[in-house]
Each structure stands twice: as structure tokens, then as C-alpha cells.
Amino acid sequence: MSERIRLDIPVVLPDVGIAADRCIARLTALLAAHEGVEEAHLRNSTSAETLPQLCVHYDPDAVSLARIRDMISTAGATITDQFGHLVWQAEGISHQRRARTVAETLSASPGVVEAVVSAAGMIRIEFDRQKTSEEAIRAELDRLDAPIITSETASASHAHDHKHRKGDHSNDNDAEGHDHAHGGIFGSQTELIFALLCGGLLASGFAAEKLTSAPPWFSLTCYLAAYGFGGWFTLREAIDNLRLKRFEIDTLMLVAAAGAGALGAWAEGALLLFLFSLGHALEHYAMGRAKRAIEALAELAPRTAMVRRGEGQVEIPVEDLVIGDTVVVKPNERLAADGFVVTGRSSVNQAPVTGESVSVDKEPVSDRAQAASRPDTVSAEHRVFAGTINGPGAIEIAVTRLSADTTLAKVVQMVSEAETQKSPTQRFTDRFERVFVPTVLALVMVLLFAWTVVDEPFRDSFYRAMAVLVAASPCALAIATPSAVLSGVARAARGGVLIKGGGPLENLGSLTALAFDKTGTLTEGRPRITDIVPASGVSESDLMKIAVAVERLSDHPLAAAIVRDGEQFLGGQDIPVASDLSSLTGRGVQASVAGKIVLIGKAEMFGHDGFPALSSQSAQTIEHLREQGRTTMAVQIGDRDLGIIGLLDTPRAAAKQTIARLKALGILRMIMISGDNQRVAAAVAGEVGIDEAWGDLMPEDKVAAIAKLRAEMPVAMVGDGVNDAPAMANATVGIAMGAAGSDVALETADVALMADDLSHLPFAVGLSLSTRWVIRQNLVVSLGVVALLVPATVMGLGIGPAVMAHEGSTLLVVFNALRLLAYRDNGGGK
Structure with missing residues (x-):
């Protein structure tokens, strides 16, 4: 299902005077390249009073409005205050079916643009402030018995401008009381205790009926009480589903239990509710383990400071x-x-x-x-x-x-949001369920009238139909993928890797191609001056004074190296003052020193666009230095060459081993893309073990290169998340390194390696591969059990064994997913 959002251009890009501005084209291209965004285009006004609008068509299951905000923010734009963004932790949501009920109820509320709820109780809501309010949404959740225990509100102007309210932390003392008030008389364990009481009453009634001479009313009373305890939470869920005109497993279980009671099979009906409620409670407990792994992140920071x-x-x-x-x-x-x-x-x-x-x-x-x-x-x-x-x-x-x-607060918030992002497999299973459940209901209706064709009493036909209903309910299928995604995201966060949802988590493990930026990714990002070659009649000091004066005004890594090493070389000599710096993106810089224009940049910048050409001596020097793998910067004042500066950025110590580990994990193609000269790029690539190197690329060329690769195969782009943001947005998965402390990197990347350490990349890829394997196992189990149970119940298997197999498969897939919390990277030891 596609959603649309319209944003006024003067609000999105305040400095843009006309709709035809190039910024609009860059913004729409950036958005349209992202997975889940179907189209981004300009919607022209129809009258002088109406503002031009940016219209974005997107799939809310694949990309959230919050993520679109991040992308717009990355493009240097702001977003209108019209839309609010809430991330809440709610009580009373213990499984995927309950989460889906709450999400669909919220989505049907006026003014709610998107509502996604995870099985662990994390809620992400996008709402129109002109049509509803935070208080109204809270009231709706209270009505649904899903009260908020932790809340983070993001302002509309920035996706991660969060307001943390005092007392809203999940480890506050009042949070426990809140849970007690809404979880039931026994707090969060109420569902498990009710299930056990149901089982005890069922056992008492069965023992009294079969082993003693107690009056029949005693056994019936025990069975009815078991119905009450076993069906308490199931009934609440069924009522909510019926309000949405939807039949879920909870409704079907109640129908089956009621049918058993109508036929006088009270013991079997109570057994059905006992096993179902016990399965729910254990599922709640298991999902709670994954949720606590994420909550533990929030508890890392102390509550007070000296x-x-x-x-x-x-x-x-x-x-x-x-x-x-x-x-x-x-x-x-x-x-x-x-x-x-x-x-x-x-x-x-x-x-x-x-x-x-x-x-x-x-x-x-x-x-x-x-x-x-x-x-x-x-x-x-x-x-x-x-x-x-x-x-x-x-x-x-x-x-x-x-x-x-803080970085930790942002990570906790983003991990919480990631719980609500559906993976491709989950979107597939959701579509499958929408077809499968009506098919099952149709089959059950046919079986209800089997007595008209087969020589058997209506009681037997009804019993068989209820057994098929139980057997075919896709509970395990519903939780198979979300439980694995939740565990995988939690494990990644504990290992210093932020993965924004099921999509990036699954996609990363399906890739066979990786593209790396060179500077700061495969190299240390701290180049040093290796060669100072002045032109004829120029001293090394004169060359370095001018270079340092200009580069002091720039924040580029190469500029920082020239300033650092140049000041050390000059040893306290007077350095002139430069002014009027202008950056020539991807080529170099221009400034003014003592009234003269100074140019510093790549050799390719000179002799074009009105800039003076380099002398043959300078060209030969550059050629010689590039053959040695040096990055070169030519310095020119007026129309006179001052000389050439050679720099070397050493490959990271972990780069070669990391590339080898990625190849062992199945990454078949790795490409290094760089704005540096082709020969320099090839030299660095060869040193770290990468076969392909694409050099001489301007920033827009990197975007085109990634788009070309993605057209051939799914590809991930690994960079710093700041300068590489457009290229990362065009990749299947964007991976940022050293994201701790960088808001831009955290917001732009699909996967953020918090440490500036390339060796964390194989851990992320390996975890993704394991998650995909666990999801496949869970799908086989969930669909396999249904495929076996449906024919078995048609042939006469009772409701009791069907419920046991049904709930057993659900618990099996959940506990199988929890194995991801213990994932260890054999190479890195995380």
C-alpha cells in the first residue's frame, strides 16, 4: 500500500526561491533512489496563493516517514512542523497479533499517518498535528489497554530532536507501579499466572470427573473457571479484532472453545484455552528477553553526574x-x-x-x-x-x-525505531496471511457441512472443523520474522553496530557486492606530507607558507594534513593571512593572499574553466609522485606555479584482513571508489586486497557509479556517512563508519558502525547472514507444521494435539530467534 506526503517547498528548502532550483532536483533524486520510495516529484501550484509542494510516494512498510525526514535533513533541508513523530514503549503488547491489532486500530484513528507496533511493544507513530494530538493518541492507547511506560517525542523539524520526560524511563521506580496497574493484579506476570490457574482448574476438574465420585457440578465449575482464566486475555484480543472486522487466531480459538463447550466437551475446550494461553505467556516471556537486551542499552548511562x-x-x-x-x-x-x-x-x-x-x-x-x-x-x-x-x-x-x-540516547532511540521497520520477508508473510486466513475460513465452512455428505453426526463435523481451524492458524508464521529481526538488531547494537530495521538487516546478508570509499574508510583518513617539490626559483618555505595560509581556512582532511605537517616543517615562521576561501567541490580550493589569487588542488583542475595551466615541470612532478602512490596537490599564485605537495594516506591496519574475511563470507565483488587519481586508487586497492578501483570520481560521479552497480546487482556502499551520503542513499544498503558522535552519519546510514573500525563490518555481515538463516528455518517450521497439521486434523487428529503442535511451533521459532542474541563473530570475537 502506497502513502503520500506533501511538503511545502518554501518550508522544506527555505533558501530556495524558485521551484526549478537545482536543490529540488538533488532532493528528489536522493529520495527517489531510496528503497521504499516509489516516486518523489514536484507538485506545482495551481494558483498564486498555493505554495509549490514536494510530493513523496512511499511504502510505509518499507520506509517510515521518520526515515524520509532523515533523508531530507541529509540533503540540507528542513521539514514542516505539520507532522509529529512519536516513539513509545507500551505495556500490554506481548505478541505479534496483539501488536498488529493495536497498529491497525491506531492507523484507523483520525490524523494518524502511520502507526507501526512491534511484538516487543515499541510503537512508532507519525501524525498530522492539525488533525490530532499526542494526548488524543495516548488516550486511544489507554482505551486499548496498551498504556505508555516510556516515551520519546521527536519534533517535526528534526527527526531526532527528542524530549525525554522525567520519570518516563523504563527503569524508573514508577514504571514498575505503572506496569502493575495495567498488567493486571499480578503485574506483568498476570498472563502466565492466569494460564497456570487455568491448567490447575482443568486438572482438578478432570481428576474429580475421572478419579473421584464428586458431583458433576464440581467438575463443570472447575472447567468453567478454567475457561474464565484461560480465555481472559484471548477474549480481550478477540473483541478488539472484531471491532476491526477481522478474524485472528484469538477469535478462532474462542470459537473453537465455545464450540467444544456447546458439544459438552468442556475438558477439551479448557485444554485448548490452557495450551493457547500458556503458549502466549511463554511467547511473551521469550520476546521480553530480546526487549530487555535493548532496554539494557538505555540503562548504561548513570542517572547522576558529579x-x-x-x-x-x-x-x-x-x-x-x-x-x-x-x-x-x-x-x-x-x-x-x-x-x-x-x-x-x-x-x-x-x-x-x-x-x-x-x-x-x-x-x-x-x-x-x-x-x-x-x-x-x-x-x-x-x-x-x-x-x-x-x-x-x-x-x-x-x-x-x-x-x-548523547550518542547513546540516539542509538537507543534508533534501535527502538528499528524494531518497527518491517523486513522484506515480513512484508511477504503479511501478504501471504491476508490470502491464507480467508482460505482457511472457507475450508472450515466447508468442513462444517461435511455431515451432509459424509455419514457422521454434526458434532463430529463441527469438532473436525474446529481442529482444522486451530491447526491452520499461522501464529508461528506471524512471529517467525519479527522475533529474528528484534534479536538481530539487539545483538548488533550490543556489538557496536546500529542496524535500522529488518530491511537493512536482511539485505546486508543477501549482498554479493560491496563498494568502499577510499579516504577514511580503507585508509586511516589521516594523510601526511611525504614530498615538498617547489617550482624553479621558489623555496620550500615559500611554498608551504602559502599552502598553510590557505588550507587553514578549509576543513578537508587533506587541508588538515597540510596545516599540521606544514606548521611543523616551518617551525614557527611567520605565515601570511589568507581570506575569501571558496571550495571547488571535488577539485580544490581558491583563496586570496596579499591581494593575489591562490589555487590549491588536483592537477585536473588547472587549465580548465579559466584557471591557468600547470607548467610542464609541475606536470612531470605530479606524474612521478602518482606513480609512487602519492596524492598530489598543486599550488599556484596568480599565474605562477609555486610547486607540488605529495601526501600519503596509509591503509588501515585491519583493512586487508577485513577484506579477506568478507570474501570468506561470500562477498564476491569489492570495488574501491575514490576522487583520487586512478593510479593512486589502484595502488591503495591492491595493497588491501581489492581487485577493482575506480578513481578520478567527482562526488556526483560516485553517485552515478553506485547507481550503475545497483542496476547490475544489490550493492552496499561503505563510507563516512557525511561526504558519502548521496552515494550511500543510492546503494541497496548504506554503511557508515565511525558514526559515534556524528549525527549526520547516524541519520543517513542504514547500518552504522559506531567505532571507526573497519573490522566491525564482517561482524555485521555475518550477523545478517545468520539472521537470514534463522528466518528461513522459522519459515520452514511454521509453514511445515501447518502443512502437516491441516491434513492430520481433516483425517481426525483432535483439538488437543493440534493446539500442542500449534503452540509448540510458535515457541520453537521464538526461541530459535533468541539464539541470535548469543551470536559470536568468529573472526572478531564479538
Whole structure:
């Protein structure tokens, strides 16, 4: 089913004056390339009063409105305040069928654009603020006996601007009381206790009937009481389904139990309800294990922080921290906030957030004010994250993010959202069920009238029809995929990998091709100057002074290397002041020094678009350096060459081993794409074990390259999630490295490797392969049991054995999925 959303262009892109602006074309191309988006186009206004609109057609099962917000945000746009985004944890949702009932009821509510509910009780809602409100949605959930126990509200202007309310955390003391109030008189265990009471009453009634001379009314009373306890939760679910004009397994079980009672087979009816309610309760328990694995992430960060106030220290709740606070962290304590180290040295165990197995050494920044002005550029040896564990040294950190905006908080929120994203297999099984259930009902209706054809009493025909009803109900099929996805996403998050839903989780394991960006992905991303070759009549110092002056104004990795190594080379010499920097995307930069135009960039930039050509000497130098695998930057002032600077970015230590492990996992084709010269790209690719290298690519060429690859086969794009965002959006799966602390990387990627460590990629691919294998196993079990039970019940198998096999298969697929929580990467040991 396709949904549409329309956004006013002046709101989406405030700086765009006309609808024909190139930004619109880039935005629509970015959206249309993404899986689940069927079409993105401009809807022109029909009158002068009507604003032009961006119209997006999308499949809500494949991509959420929140994800579309992320993509629009990645394109440098904002989104209208009209649509609200809620992510809530609800009580009273313990299985897939209940989740589907709540989701469909919410979706039918006025103003709700999308409502998706996971079997673990996570709810994601997109709503139109002009037609409904958060309070109205809460009231509807209370009516459905699915009250909210944890809530995160994202503002419409940004998909991850979350407001955490005090007392809404799942591990608060009041949360337990809330659960007790709504879960029943025994709290969250009410369903299991009711099932056991049903079983006890069934056993008592059966024993009294068969083994004693108790009056018949005693056994009947026990059976009726068993009906009450066993059917309590089932009846509630059936009523909700009937309101939606839908027959689910809960309704069918009640019909079967009522039919058994009408025929006087009270014991069999009570047995049916006992086994069904016990199966539900155990399924609830098993799914709770996967849910607790995700909730454990939220509990990593401490609830209080020790903050320096003047000469003293005071302990405050983490919600009261403000940016700029100085937090004191004692040895072996968990860090309470994201920030950078200002005092002390220590090693920090970052495994809870990034999955890194080795502690990372931390040291204070040299200039606190400068680091505070640009916190996102602070290097890894200074940056720390909430939820990580300090080592032996006491440190003090400057807070750079509020508690609701920490990397850990974003990961928890995104993992919660991922629970509600359906995988391709789940979308298939949902479509299958929509055809299969009516078919079963038709078969049952035929069997009800079998007594008119076969010489048997109506009682036997009715009993057989009810047995077929039970046997053919696709409970195991409904939970087979969601349980595996939930477990897989939870396990990935514990290993420092954020996977945004079942789609990326399944797709990653089906890929046979991977494309890598070079700089910062296969290489360290910290190039160093290896060669300084001045032109005739120019000294090395003169060349480096101009280069450093200009590159100080740029934030490109190559610019940072030139500034760092150039300042060290100059040793404190005076450096002129540059101004008016302009970036020539993918080629270089232009600035002004002492009134003269300075150009620094690739050789291919010169001699085109009005720029002076390089001298033959400079061209020969560049050719020679490229043969040695160097990245080259030519420097020109006015129309005179100053010289060539050669740089080398070393491949990551783990790159070669990672590529070998990926090949062992079945990735047949790997391509490195780079904006660097073809020979330099080929040299780096050969060093890490990649056969194909595509160099000389501008940013738009990378997008075209990924689109070309995707047309041939499914392909994943691995990059930093910032500069590579458009190319990643065009890939089947976009994978960002080093996403911890980078909002852009977290939002743009389908899969985010939290650590800046390439070795986590085989773990993600291996987990995806295991998840796909578990899903296939679950589908075989769920469909196989139905295929065996239906003929068996038609031939006379009773309701009791049918229910046992039915509930057994449901529990089997759930516990099979839970094996993913214990997945270990043989190569990386996660």
C-alpha cells in the first residue's frame, strides 16, 4: 500500500526561491533512489496563493516517514512542523497479533499517518498535528489497554530532536507501579499466572470427573473457571479484532472453545484455552528477553553526574546537565555525558557504545575554548561518550551534548525505531496471511457441512472443523520474522553496530557486492606530507607558507594534513593571512593572499574553466609522485606555479584482513571508489586486497557509479556517512563508519558502525547472514507444521494435539530467534 506526503517547498528548502532550483532536483533524486520510495516529484501550484509542494510516494512498510525526514535533513533541508513523530514503549503488547491489532486500530484513528507496533511493544507513530494530538493518541492507547511506560517525542523539524520526560524511563521506580496497574493484579506476570490457574482448574476438574465420585457440578465449575482464566486475555484480543472486522487466531480459538463447550466437551475446550494461553505467556516471556537486551542499552548511562561548581563539586541528575558543564569522573566509573577531556589522562572502555574490544587512551585537549566551539571536530583521543567506562585515571570532561542528545540516547532511540521497520520477508508473510486466513475460513465452512455428505453426526463435523481451524492458524508464521529481526538488531547494537530495521538487516546478508570509499574508510583518513617539490626559483618555505595560509581556512582532511605537517616543517615562521576561501567541490580550493589569487588542488583542475595551466615541470612532478602512490596537490599564485605537495594516506591496519574475511563470507565483488587519481586508487586497492578501483570520481560521479552497480546487482556502499551520503542513499544498503558522535552519519546510514573500525563490518555481515538463516528455518517450521497439521486434523487428529503442535511451533521459532542474541563473530570475537 502506497502513502503520500506533501511538503511545502518554501518550508522544506527555505533558501530556495524558485521551484526549478537545482536543490529540488538533488532532493528528489536522493529520495527517489531510496528503497521504499516509489516516486518523489514536484507538485506545482495551481494558483498564486498555493505554495509549490514536494510530493513523496512511499511504502510505509518499507520506509517510515521518520526515515524520509532523515533523508531530507541529509540533503540540507528542513521539514514542516505539520507532522509529529512519536516513539513509545507500551505495556500490554506481548505478541505479534496483539501488536498488529493495536497498529491497525491506531492507523484507523483520525490524523494518524502511520502507526507501526512491534511484538516487543515499541510503537512508532507519525501524525498530522492539525488533525490530532499526542494526548488524543495516548488516550486511544489507554482505551486499548496498551498504556505508555516510556516515551520519546521527536519534533517535526528534526527527526531526532527528542524530549525525554522525567520519570518516563523504563527503569524508573514508577514504571514498575505503572506496569502493575495495567498488567493486571499480578503485574506483568498476570498472563502466565492466569494460564497456570487455568491448567490447575482443568486438572482438578478432570481428576474429580475421572478419579473421584464428586458431583458433576464440581467438575463443570472447575472447567468453567478454567475457561474464565484461560480465555481472559484471548477474549480481550478477540473483541478488539472484531471491532476491526477481522478474524485472528484469538477469535478462532474462542470459537473453537465455545464450540467444544456447546458439544459438552468442556475438558477439551479448557485444554485448548490452557495450551493457547500458556503458549502466549511463554511467547511473551521469550520476546521480553530480546526487549530487555535493548532496554539494557538505555540503562548504561548513570542517572547522576558529579559536576564542578566553583571550587566544589555537586551531584546532579544527568537531565540537569548543560553544555559547558565540567563533569568529574572517578576511576572505573561510567561516564554520564558526551564531551571531551579537559583534565587528566585515562583509558576508556568504549565497548558499550562502539563495540571496541580494547580500551581507548584519552588525554585532555590543548585548547578548551577552541574544542568547545567545534566539538564535532575533536579527535578520538579527546572525545568521550556517555555510558562508556573510565579506566584507572580520574578525568574531567566538558559536556558537549544534553542527556537527551548523547550518542547513546540516539542509538537507543534508533534501535527502538528499528524494531518497527518491517523486513522484506515480513512484508511477504503479511501478504501471504491476508490470502491464507480467508482460505482457511472457507475450508472450515466447508468442513462444517461435511455431515451432509459424509455419514457422521454434526458434532463430529463441527469438532473436525474446529481442529482444522486451530491447526491452520499461522501464529508461528506471524512471529517467525519479527522475533529474528528484534534479536538481530539487539545483538548488533550490543556489538557496536546500529542496524535500522529488518530491511537493512536482511539485505546486508543477501549482498554479493560491496563498494568502499577510499579516504577514511580503507585508509586511516589521516594523510601526511611525504614530498615538498617547489617550482624553479621558489623555496620550500615559500611554498608551504602559502599552502598553510590557505588550507587553514578549509576543513578537508587533506587541508588538515597540510596545516599540521606544514606548521611543523616551518617551525614557527611567520605565515601570511589568507581570506575569501571558496571550495571547488571535488577539485580544490581558491583563496586570496596579499591581494593575489591562490589555487590549491588536483592537477585536473588547472587549465580548465579559466584557471591557468600547470607548467610542464609541475606536470612531470605530479606524474612521478602518482606513480609512487602519492596524492598530489598543486599550488599556484596568480599565474605562477609555486610547486607540488605529495601526501600519503596509509591503509588501515585491519583493512586487508577485513577484506579477506568478507570474501570468506561470500562477498564476491569489492570495488574501491575514490576522487583520487586512478593510479593512486589502484595502488591503495591492491595493497588491501581489492581487485577493482575506480578513481578520478567527482562526488556526483560516485553517485552515478553506485547507481550503475545497483542496476547490475544489490550493492552496499561503505563510507563516512557525511561526504558519502548521496552515494550511500543510492546503494541497496548504506554503511557508515565511525558514526559515534556524528549525527549526520547516524541519520543517513542504514547500518552504522559506531567505532571507526573497519573490522566491525564482517561482524555485521555475518550477523545478517545468520539472521537470514534463522528466518528461513522459522519459515520452514511454521509453514511445515501447518502443512502437516491441516491434513492430520481433516483425517481426525483432535483439538488437543493440534493446539500442542500449534503452540509448540510458535515457541520453537521464538526461541530459535533468541539464539541470535548469543551470536559470536568468529573472526572478531564479538
